[in-house]
Amino acid sequence: MKGVNSIESIFEVQTGTNAACNAAIELYANNQGIRARRGWTDFGFGFNNPTADLVAAYEPGDKRKDATIITILPAGTVLWDGFRVPSRDSVENDRYNYKAYHSRSMEPYCGSPDRTPKNLRVLRYGELLLIYAEAANELGNTAEALNKLNIVRKKAGLPNATGGQVALRLKI
Numbered sequence: 001m002k003g004v005n006s007i008e009s010i011f012e013v014q015t016g017t018n019a020a021c022n023a024a025i026e027l028y029a030n031n032q033g034i035r036a037r038r039g040w041t042d043f044g045f046g047f048n049n050p051t052a053d054l055v056a057a058y059e060p061g062d063k064r065k066d067a068t069i070i071t072i073l074p075a076g077t078v079l080w081d082g083f084r085v086p087s088r089d090s091v092e093n094d095r096y097n098y099k100a101y102h103s104r105s106m107e108p109y110c111g112s113p114d115r116t117p118k119n120l121r122v123l124r125y126g127e128l129l130l131i132y133a134e135a136a137n138e139l140g141n142t143a144e145a146l147n148k149l150n151i152v153r154k155k156a157g158l159p160n161a162t163g164g165q166v167a168l169r170l171k172i
Contacts, residue, residue, distance in 0.1 A: 004119050010128060013120040021110035029116040032100035034070070034085055035092040043085075044113070050095040063157040070096040081105055126152050134172045142168055 005012055016023045033044015050069045058065040070077060070085065072094050077085040081103035085091060102116040110117075129148045137145035142165050149172055150160045161171045 008125045009121060009123075010125055011121075011123040013122060015117040015119050021112070021115050024110070024115040024117050025120055027114050028120060029100050029102040029118040030113045032097040033113070034096050034101075036086075037090050037092060044096075046092050046096070048097055048100075049093045050097060055095065059158055061157055063155075066098075068098055070098045070101065072096075079103075126155065130172055134169075137165055137168050137172060140165065145172065 013025065015025055027045075030044050031047045032049075033046070035044055035046025055065070055069060055071075070079065072085060072088050072091055074087055076087050079085065079098075079101065083103065083105055088094065099121070100118065102118040104113070104116070129152050133145040133148035133152075136142075136148065145168055146161060149168070153159070153161060161168065163171065
């Protein structure tokens with residue numbers, strides 16, 4: 001599973017396969033999976049789709065956007081494992097949750113899409129940096145807040161943020 005237990009993971013609910021097929025978070029990936037219309041196997045229920053507002057919240061060039069949102073393109077979309085999602089006329093929604101996606105072609109699972117061994121990332125290092133930056137900024141320590149925020153922005157492929165407390169509050 002791509003990105004499982006990376007150095008960025010602080011708290012991650014562990015799943016996997018076992019003889020009883022009960023080590024997965026039931027329906028986690030399938031609930032948010034791509035929902036098909038006609039002509040190909042339904043890949044999920046299509047719940048909890050990213051909104052247009054979420055898409056608009058990303059700055060241009062932010063690498064996190066493509067790691068968070070599966071955007072259905074007119075000619076189809078190829079996912080990280082090579083799975084090709086058909087064009088928009090074959091699926092129900094424009095966007096799906098990439099963080100809940102679980103490869104069925106490259107990873108083992110118990111034969112049921114309801115029991116895919118997809119870990120649930122509850123807390124990542126980047127989130128801790130942003131929480132720290134927010135607290136530092138609210139305490140008036142904008143230099144420390146900028147330092148922590150810019151660590152996250154660098155990983156996201158974005159330029160350093162600048163500005164005072166009010167501007168920084170919006171950036172964080």
